[in-house]
Amino acid sequence: MERKNFIKNDEDFTCEHCGHKVAGSGYTNHCSQCLYSKHVDNVPGDRMSPCGGLMAPVGVEYRDQTYSITHKCLKCGHAKKNKLADDDDFDRVIELSKQFLV
Numbered sequence: 001m002e003r004k005n006f007i008k009n010d011e012d013f014t015c016e017h018c019g020h021k022v023a024g025s026g027y028t029n030h031c032s033q034c035l036y037s038k039h040v041d042n043v044p045g046d047r048m049s050p051c052g053g054l055m056a057p058v059g060v061e062y063r064d065q066t067y068s069i070t071h072k073c074l075k076c077g078h079a080k081k082n083k084l085a086d087d088d089d090f091d092r093v094i095e096l097s098k099q100f101l102v
């Protein structure tokens with residue numbers, strides 16, 4: 001089987017930062033309330049990273065009419081960009097963008 005770059009994985013999870021129950025859409029693994037993520041992927045969706053650290057939202061980027069959030073792992077320092085999901089708390093994103101958007 002051909003290995004895809006993005007593996008759909010739509011399990012629900014509970015946010016380890018704020019306790020919000022997140023309904024998995026398959027394409028996001030960050031919390032829609034506090035925007036924290038978890039370092040579980042090497043390739044997005046593969047859940048193959050052994051790290052498991054909490055990933056804090058450290059930046060917001062707006063390009064081509066799309067918001068991206070940068071997450072940084074609090075355990076190992078790994079950073080990666082994620083597209084904003086439709087159900088993300090937009091007020092939080094705006095709040096973040098005031099801090100980080102350049």
Ligand SMILES: [Zn+2]
Nearest residue numbers: 015018031034
């Ligand atoms: Zn949360």
Ligand SMILES: [Zn+2]
Nearest residue numbers: 039051073076
């Ligand atoms: Zn990590």
